[in-house]
Amino acid sequence: MQTSHRVQASFYVVVLVAMLIIAYFIFKPYFSAMFLALILAVVFRSMHDRIFFAMGRHRATSAVLTLGVVVAIILLPIAGVSFLIFQEAESVLQGNQFDFGAVRNVSFYVENAINQFVPFEAEVDFEKMLRQGAAIVVENLGNIFTQIFHVIFLLFIMLLSLFYFFRDGDYFKEKFIWLSPFSDEYDRNIIGRFETAVNSVVRGVIFIAIIQGIVSGIGFWIFGVPNPVLWGTAAGFSALIPFVGTTLVTLPAIIYLLLTKGVLMTIGLVLWSAIAVGLIDNIFGPILMKRSGLEIHPLLILISVLGGIAFFGPVGILAGPIALALLIALFDLFPAVVK
Numbered sequence: 525m526q527t528s529h530r531v532q533a534s535f536y537v538v539v540l541v542a543m544l545i546i547a548y549f550i551f552k553p554y555f556s557a558m559f560l561a562l563i564l565a566v567v568f569r570s571m572h573d574r575i576f577f578a579m580g581r582h583r584a585t586s587a588v589l590t591l592g593v594v595v596a597i598i599l600l601p602i603a604g605v606s607f608l609i610f611q612e613a614e615s616v617l618q619g620n621q622f623d624f625g626a627v628r629n630v631s632f633y634v635e636n637a638i639n640q641f642v643p644f645e646a647e648v649d650f651e652k653m654l655r656q657g658a659a660i661v662v663e664n665l666g667n668i669f670t671q672i673f674h675v676i677f678l679l680f681i682m683l684l685s686l687f688y689f690f691r692d693g694d695y696f697k698e699k700f701i702w703l704s705p706f707s708d709e710y711d712r713n714i715i716g717r718f719e720t721a722v723n724s725v726v727r728g729v730i731f732i733a734i735i736q737g738i739v740s741g742i743g744f745w746i747f748g749v750p751n752p753v754l755w756g757t758a759a760g761f762s763a764l765i766p767f768v769g770t771t772l773v774t775l776p777a778i779i780y781l782l783l784t785k786g787v788l789m790t791i792g793l794v795l796w797s798a799i800a801v802g803l804i805d806n807i808f809g810p811i812l813m814k815r816s817g818l819e820i821h822p823l824l825i826l827i828s829v830l831g832g833i834a835f836f837g838p839v840g841i842l843a844g845p846i847a848l849a850l851l852i853a854l855f856d857l858f859p860a861v862v863k
Contacts, residue, residue, distance in 0.1 A: 556839040561685035566722040587690035608753040721849030733763035743796040
């Protein structure tokens, strides 16, 4: 009898592992879409709760309304900005709306400075670098547009998942607690820490980088830097780099203005970058991080973003920092779990 029970248990484990492997490969193509849906569900949970109570606790209606808000304030702006980036990157590649004469002047000055200290003739072709960089951007964006139906399908999966996360979030949470081997108290604590980690990264890091990119792009547009949407987006990504931030993009823009637009426009962009962009990072960033509940060193944020992109792909911009924040939160829970 005992042998029969062991055989049944062993067979059950083998079948369970096999089905888990099959389920992994079934869901693998849609992990990124479902992960983004989960992140958005956590970020917009408080808004959904308010809509839920305002709609008389009607789950489906509140889920649809919250989904509409997410589409209006997140997805539509992203689609519009992506289209503008594609257009501007293409114009840079073709040499339109960009003064490469100023770039050649910068190359000339840099070459002269280098040649004073090295025994051989150095050639620094910034124009070629810019064109090659723009070509890479256009090529990657082109791949996205050639797979437009795949992108739309993943977007549909994400929106559908987000709807069910809004509508049945409590059900999924209780299922996780039921399946977890930890006590219910620890499970709810872990879920709470996960929500804190998501809000910490999205509101305290990603949101600040997005705002800095937008403000930088506005400054580029006001003071006459060509293709402000493209370079504003680059500034948003560079805002994730510790100690450098948007300076990585604004400094070349300032040099460009000095060579093409004169001192007045240059001073204007310098003040805009120092006051408008700097205040966002130095004042609002720490406030949002403290309110969200977790503080992470900027160097760890950068490594987690780069590692997340390498491991997860584009969704790693969020997945990497969130995984790091959750790891830190779990370390905080360790003494309570093992006592």
